[in-house]
Each structure stands twice: as structure tokens, then as C-alpha cells.
Amino acid sequence: MEKFLTQHKRKAEDEASPDVLPKQFPKAKMRKYDEAYLAFGFTCTTVGNEERPQCVVCLKVLACDSLKPNKLRRHLETNHPEHKDKPVDFFRHKLVNCRAQQSLFTKAASVPANAQLASYKVAYRVAQCKKPHTIAEELILPCAMDMVSVMLNDSAASKLRAIPLSNNTIGRRIYDISKDIEEQLNDKVRDGRFSLQMDEATDSNKDCLLITYVRFIDGDDMREELLFCKQITGRATAEELFKIIDTYLKEANLKWEDCVGICTDGARAMAGIRGGLQALIKRVSPNAQWTHCMIHREALASKQLSPELNDVMTHVIATVNYIKTKYRSKMDIENELRVAISKLPPRFEKICSMKQAHTSH
Numbered sequence: 005m006e007k008f009l010t011q012h013k014r015k016a017e018d019e020a021s022p023d024v025l026p027k028q029f030p031k032a033k034m035r036k037y038d039e040a041y042l043a044f045g046f047t048c049t050t051v052g053n054e055e056r057p058q059c060v061v062c063l064k065v066l067a068c069d070s071l072k073p074n075k076l077r078r079h080l081e082t083n084h085p086e087h088k089d090k091p092v093d094f095f096r097h098k099l100v101n102c103r104a105q106q107s108l109f110t111k112a113a114s115v116p117a118n119a120q121l122a123s124y125k126v127a128y129r130v131a132q133c134k135k136p137h138t139i140a141e142e143l144i145l146p147c148a149m150d151m152v153s154v155m156l157n158d159s160a161a162s163k164l165r166a167i168p169l170s171n172n173t174i175g176r177r178i179y180d181i182s183k184d185i186e187e188q189l190n191d192k193v194r195d196g197r198f199s200l201q202m203d204e205a206t207d208s209n210k211d212c213l214l215i216t217y218v219r220f221i222d223g224d225d226m227r228e229e230l231l232f233c234k235q236i237t238g239r240a241t242a243e244e245l246f247k248i249i250d251t252y253l254k255e256a257n258l259k260w261e262d263c264v265g266i267c268t269d270g271a272r273a274m275a276g277i278r279g280g281l282q283a284l285i286k287r288v289s290p291n292a293q294w295t296h297c298m299i300h301r302e303a304l305a306s307k308q309l310s311p312e313l314n315d316v317m318t319h320v321i322a323t324v325n326y327i328k329t330k331y332r333s334k335m336d337i338e339n340e341l342r343v344a345i346s347k348l349p350p351r352f353e354k355i356c357s358m359k360q361a362h363t364s365h
Contacts (some may be wrong), residue, residue, distance in 0.1 A: 041080035044076040045087060045095045045103065060098040061087060117356065119166040124352050126169060127177030131343035137178075140169040188348050189229050190256045193220050198258075199265030200231070201297065202249070202274065202281065204240055207337060211358045212236040214248050215341075219265075229346055233338040242273045246284040259287040267295045319351035 028203040037048035037055050046057040049065060057076060058065045061084050070076065081088050087095075126140050146163065153161035205213045218231040232246050253260065266285055268274035274281050275294070282294045345348075 007074050011103075018274065033359045034245055035068060037071060041071070041073070041076055042099065043092050043094050044073065045080050045084065045090075045098070046076050047099050055111060058102075059083075060095055060102045063102060109256045116166055119168065121168060121352055121356050122167045123173060124177050124181065124350070125357060126167070128181055128343065128352075130174055131181070131340060134340075134344055137171045140174050141171065142292040145169050178343055179339050180355050182342045184350050184355050185342055185346045187343055188351070189218070189231070189346070190209070190258065191232075192222055192227075194256075194258060196221055197262045197264045199267065199292075200263060201267040202245070203269060203297070204236070204245075205270075212240055213337065214240075216249060227347070229348065230342050233341055240273060242276065242279055242281045242284055245281050249285075250288075260285075261291075263289045263292050265293050265295065267297050269297050 030067075035055070037057065041048075041057065042060075045061050047060050048055050049058040050056070051065065054068050055071070056065050056068050059079065064083075065073070065241055066079065070079075074240050106222055126144060128136060130140055130144075149161045149164050152164060198218050201217040201219070203215050204226060205215055207213060212235065213233055214236055215233045216231045217228055219226065219228045221227070234252070236248070238244050250260075262310065263285070266282060268281060272280060275296070277283055285292055286294075
């Protein structure tokens with residue numbers, strides 16, 4: 005028994021010792037393309053940093069392990085039996101046509117740098133004005149072409165057609181701008197202390213949202229920005245709300261210790277001193293001070309209005325909300341809000357340099 009224990013002890017020490025290197029396994033052999041494979045009708049293309057064979061007849065790309073003469077020959081004889089006896093010059097001509105076709109597709113699928121930058125700036129204007137995305141292609145572009153045609157000439161106006169302004173493109177541009185603003189905001193908030201203001205809201209789709217604003221010092225100025233707007237999938241309990249906020253702060257690398265203030269309404273789930281969101285936040289940030297939102301105080305006071313005035317105000321608010329949300333029910337609320345109300349300017353040049361150009365659809 006002692007010998008058995010000694011062997012296991014020695015084995016455990018060997019496994020824990022840093023001097024014992026793990027067993028090395030031979031690396032898989034990476035096959036390389038050979039110019040002789042053109043006789044089988046195959047050229048080479050790169051997919052994910054590895055060479056793969058591509059048929060110059062059907063343009064099909066095979067797996068990396070198919071870089072073997074017998075597999076390439078089998079593809080030619082099975083899929084293109086009429087070309088199996090063709091000379092190399094025939095496949096070389098096919099290769100030239102294949103590369104020309106690929107170059108044409110790449111040129112058609114790319115967007116000029118100036119057109120891409122203009123697309124981002126138009127999307128930024130659309131989001132700030134809180135207009136539907138289709139207005140860019142249906143109104144802004146035709147108006148811009150008319151103005152350029154009158155002030156300059158038709159040739160200059162025709163160049164504006166290269167600007168991608170479709171509904172889907174504007175949505176993607178707003179998403180990219182929102183992420184850039186969010187990155188700038190998190191970098192600024194991360195440098196010092198901050199306070200949070202949370203509230204629940206229901207959009208036109210009857211979805212329950214948690215909207216959170218952050219207030220922080222930026223240089224000599226006090227700034228207030230939208231931190232996030234997340235959907236509450238479960239019940240709007242204090243635990244669920246805290247989980248949403250805590251998850252976002254961890255993803256953004258923000259510390260609870262830097263939170264010095266929280267502002268909510270007077271609901272029990274928010275303001276409860278024992279089981280509310282206020283209590284849960286104070287457990288991780290004891291120095292955070294809670295305040296009752298002034299806007300909610302005014303809303304509570306407005307309930308004492310006369311029935312006639314209160315009825316008028318209710319109809320006015322409902323009408324305004326309907327007009328503002330009629331065309332925006334299917335949009336990304338968080339990104340739309342951030343771009344619309346943020347005072348941080350987007351870094352268009354950085355976005356364009358990091359974003360791969362793509363077609364408008």
C-alpha cells in the first residue's frame with residue numbers, strides 16, 4: 005500500500021511540475037498548391053489563411069486535403085468529363101477568364117471610400133432627426149441629385165448614385181456609429197466616478213425596456229449620456245434589473261466601486277431599501293447615494309390636475325407618442341437612441357477604416 009501511494013504521489017508531483025513538458029503531437033501536414041495541378045483544371049485560392057484548390061471550370065472551392073492529384077483528377081473526370089482530355093492551354097485560358105470575373109465581382113461589390121463616408125454621414129443625420137431609414141433613399145438622395153444637377157451639372161449629380169443609402173444600409177451604418185459612440189463613452193466613464201439613473205419604459209411593441217443614463221465628469225464639464233437600453237425578458241424584479249446592469253458594467257469593464265449615485269423612481273422594485281434595486285446596488289457599492297427622480301415627482305404632482313386638463317394632456321401625449329413611434333417599431337431602439345441623443349461626435353474616419361466596404365441592399 006505504501007508503494008502504491010508513493011507511486012501516485014510521484015505521479016502527481018510530475019504532473020504539477022512545470023519542468024515536465026506536455027506530450028507533443030505532430031502537426032498536421034499542410035499541403036501546398038503545385039502549378040502542375042492546372043492540368044487537372046485547378047488553381048489556388050486562399051480561405052482562412054490556408055490554400056485551397058478551386059476549379060477553373062465551375063469555380064468550386066474544395067477542401068484543403070483535396071490538394072492531391074488523384075482527387076483533383078477525380079473531380080475533373082466526374083464533374084467535367086468533356087474536358088478531361090483538354091490540353092493545359094485550355095485550362096490556362098479558363099484561369100484568365102476566372103480571374104477577370106473575380107476582379108469584376110470585387111469591383112462591383114466594393115464601395116468608394118468617399119461614397120461610404122457620405123453614407124455614414126447621411127445615416128447619422130437620419131438617426132439624429134429620428135426619421136425612418138427609407139427617407140435616405142426615397143427623399144434625401146433624389147433631392148441631393150436635383151440640387152447638384154441644378155447648381156453644377158448632370159455629370160456631378162450622377163456620381164451621387166454611388167452612395168449606398170438603402171434601408172438596410174442605413175440600419176447598418178447607425179449600428180456602427182452607435183458602437184463607436186458607446187466605445188468612446190465607456191472609455192470616458194472608465195476614467196473616474198459616475199452616477200446612474202435607471203427607469204423602466206414600454207415601447208410601441210409592448211416590450212419592457214430598462215433605460216440607463218450615466219452622468220460623469222469629462223474634463224471641466226458634467227456630461228450625461230445614454231449608457232444602455234436593454235429589454236427586460238423576464239419579470240421586472242429588482243434582481244432581474246440588477247442582473248442586467250451588472251452584466252453590462254462587467255462587459256464594459258466598469259467598476260461598481262466608482263458608482264457614487266443612483267437615481268430611480270419611487271417604485272418598490274427600484275427604491276426598496278431592503279429588497280429593491282437600491283439595496284442591491286448598495287451591497288456592491290456602499291458609497292452610492294440614492295435620490296428620487298425629479299421628473300417622476302413632477303409626474304406624480306401632475307396627477308392632481310383637473311379631470312378636464314388631465315384628459316387633454318393624456319390625449320396629447322398619446323398622439324405625440326404615436327406619431328414618433330409609428331415608423332420606428334422595428335428599429336434597434338438602443339442604437340437609435342444613442343445616436344439620436346448623444347453629444348459625442350462619431351469618428352467617421354475610424355469607422356470607415358475599420359469597416360470593410362460592402363454593397364448596399
